[in-house]
Amino acid sequence: MLNSSLQQLGSALRARKISSVELTRLYLDRIAALNPVLNAYITTNAEASLAQARDADARLAAGTADALTGIPVAQKDIFCAKGWRTTCGSKMLANFVSPYDAHVIEQFNNVGAVNLGKTNMDEFAMGSSNETSYFGAVKNPYSQDAVPGGSSGGSACAVAARLCAAATGTDTGGSIRQPAALCGISGLKPTYGTVSRYGMIAFASSLDQAGPMARSAEDLALMLNVMTGFDERDSTSLQRAKEDYARDLAKPLDGLRIGLPKEFFAEGLSNDVAQAVNAAIAEYKKLGASIVEISLPNSRLSVPVYYVLAPAEASSNLSRFDGVRYGYRAPEYSDLTDMYEKSRAQGFGAEVKRRIMIGTYVLSHGYYDAYYLQAQKIRRLIAQDFTDAFRQCDVIMGPTSPSTAFKLGEKGDDPVQMYLSDIYTIAVNLAGLPGMSIPCGFGAANNGNPGMPVGLQIIGNYFDEVRMLNVAHQYQLATDWHSRAPQEL
Amino acid sequence: MSITNTDVRKVARLARLAMSETEIETARAQLAGIFDLIAEMQAVDTRNIAPMSHAQDVSQRLREDVVTATNQRELFQSIAPQVEAGLYLVPQVIE
Numbered sequence: 001m002l003n004s005s006l007q008q009l010g011s012a013l014r015a016r017k018i019s020s021v022e023l024t025r026l027y028l029d030r031i032a033a034l035n036p037v038l039n040a041y042i043t044t045n046a047e048a049s050l051a052q053a054r055d056a057d058a059r060l061a062a063g064t065a066d067a068l069t070g071i072p073v074a075q076k077d078i079f080c081a082k083g084w085r086t087t088c089g090s091k092m093l094a095n096f097v098s099p100y101d102a103h104v105i106e107q108f109n110n111v112g113a114v115n116l117g118k119t120n121m122d123e124f125a126m127g128s129s130n131e132t133s134y135f136g137a138v139k140n141p142y143s144q145d146a147v148p149g150g151s152s153g154g155s156a157c158a159v160a161a162r163l164c165a166a167a168t169g170t171d172t173g174g175s176i177r178q179p180a181a182l183c184g185i186s187g188l189k190p191t192y193g194t195v196s197r198y199g200m201i202a203f204a205s206s207l208d209q210a211g212p213m214a215r216s217a218e219d220l221a222l223m224l225n226v227m228t229g230f231d232e233r234d235s236t237s238l239q240r241a242k243e244d245y246a247r248d249l250a251k252p253l254d255g256l257r258i259g260l261p262k263e264f265f266a267e268g269l270s271n272d273v274a275q276a277v278n279a280a281i282a283e284y285k286k287l288g289a290s291i292v293e294i295s296l297p298n299s300r301l302s303v304p305v306y307y308v309l310a311p312a313e314a315s316s317n318l319s320r321f322d323g324v325r326y327g328y329r330a331p332e333y334s335d336l337t338d339m340y341e342k343s344r345a346q347g348f349g350a351e352v353k354r355r356i357m358i359g360t361y362v363l364s365h366g367y368y369d370a371y372y373l374q375a376q377k378i379r380r381l382i383a384q385d386f387t388d389a390f391r392q393c394d395v396i397m398g399p400t401s402p403s404t405a406f407k408l409g410e411k412g413d414d415p416v417q418m419y420l421s422d423i424y425t426i427a428v429n430l431a432g433l434p435g436m437s438i439p440c441g442f443g444a445a446n447n448g449n450p451g452m453p454v455g456l457q458i459i460g461n462y463f464d465e466v467r468m469l470n471v472a473h474q475y476q477l478a479t480d481w482h483s484r485a486p487q488e489l
Numbered sequence: 490m491s492i493t494n495t496d497v498r499k500v501a502r503l504a505r506l507a508m509s510e511t512e513i514e515t516a517r518a519q520l521a522g523i524f525d526l527i528a529e530m531q532a533v534d535t536r537n538i539a540p541m542s543h544a545q546d547v548s549q550r551l552r553e554d555v556v557t558a559t560n561q562r563e564l565f566q567s568i569a570p571q572v573e574a575g576l577y578l579v580p581q582v583i584e
Contacts, residue, residue: 432544
């Protein structure tokens with residue numbers, strides 16, 4: 001049951017072979033047993049989950065079930081869910097019980113999916129290792145002294161360790177794709193504007209995008225069918241016809257043109273990751289694809305550009321946390337300014353404060369043109385590189401992350417080293433394109449440590465998620481990397 | 490570019506973040522490293538390039554100017570740090 005696809009689970013539920021309550025209990029028991037070790041969830045609420053499961057069972061009995069009715073889904077703790085503690089991985093919101101539902105949560109509620117719990121994450125989604133969470137680091141289920149990636153590390157861990165059927169994540173600079181790669185699961189960041197940001201706690205609004213994390217491309221398609229859709233409460237939500245993201249999964253790949261950016265295979269990529277990615281490319285050739293060499297000459301600038309734009313937007317977004325209407329307030333203060341300064345200093349962790357400082361600096365008088373405006377101009381050059389590349393190819397492939405999962409604590413003291421771990425994913429957010437990561441093998445074992453999962457990144461043109469899922473699914477029919485599970489679990 | 494402790498103090502004030510002298514020194518060193526990374530951008534020729542503020546080239550939607558939200562003051566105030574008689578309490582700002 002734990003290894004079943006969403007399609008299989010849905011069929012079993014609709015055939016009444018298992019009830020949603022039984023399935024939810026199965027996962028809740030597993031979370032109770034394994035979460036003390038893995039720390040994938042910040043909050044569970046068995047009573048609320050089981051109440052949803054009972055409602056789902058009624059719907060299943062009435063024959064009005066949807067594809068995901070009764071299926072237990074883990075929600076990243078960045079999505080506000082009414083009546084649920086929603087922390088965003090921060091002390092600032094450690095006691096915040098949301099008075100409303102995010103659009104994504106509403107969508108899952110509408111189809112009768114079960115909210116299994118809120119998953120751990122880097123504080124305010126700022127991090128690539130999950131170590132910035134106020135609630136402690138998440139462990140990689142393949143090796144407990146390694147990071148799961150971030151910021152959606154709790155969701156990635158929960159999917160890999162079979163602590164949920166599927167999960168949600170958000171991706172501002174790689175936060176779905178990089179943890180998916182490091183935990184050996186599949187994850188997709190849709191085209192910017194496809195999933196509503198309403199009720200998703202903001203980090204960098206022009207880059208943030210929610211997406212699904214699951215064990216296969218087929219599961220991602222079913223999740224995406226639920227998550228997407230126009231929402232007038234998000235001013236950047238795009239009005240488009242509803243799509244069935246699973247419609248082309250079965251299409252053969254003959255004639256597919258895969259672009260390989262030379263910049264993604266240059267210095268800085270570890271050998272074991274390169275080997276696994278090259279083997280995946282070879283498999284795609286067998287499946288009928290052709291390879292096109294492409295170049296994304298400005299992609300090397302994506303990390304510097306990102307670390308101007310994302311902190312600038314974050315410093316503005318996080319100014320709302322002032323200790324007045326919700327969130328943490330310092331116990332002692334002398335006046336209003338002191339209250340703001342102490343509440344924010346005590347409520348935010350080191351990485352969040354660092355990014356607020358960077359953002360405030362680049363937006364301050366005298367630096368705006370040199371940093372913020374210059375970064376926005378280069379952002380256009382980076383996006384243009386992709387537009388040019390997609391004239392020659394249908395999808396772009398490369399590694400998701402330059403290395404497999406690193407050790408907990410390894411990059412903790414060096415923010416710049418941590419930032420560089422998102423070097424292949426950030427440009428996709430800057431351009432607003434869809435990107436995904438699927439498992440494509442394991443890295444080298446060393447010092448008695450097992451080889452850790454490697455992710456293949458697939459970048460598509462705007463609104464080309466259907467094709468990307470087809471491309472990923474065909475690979476998953478021909479290989480079994482996506483069905484591997486962490487051994488000791 | 491070099492960042493001084495005075496710069497850090499000024500930015501911390503703008504960002505409303507209380508910082509000790511030790512924290513200011515640590516922040517200065519880390520920000521200097523990050524700005525070295527960012528400096529790579531400065532050499533790029535961006536004359537005649539329009540800034541890209543958004544991923545999609547769409548204009549803001551407008552809606553009818555009518556009230557759509559319902560009054561949920563009690564619910565919203567139930568999660569506030571300090572309220573009294575339907576008001577949010579903050580330290581006195583007017584003498």
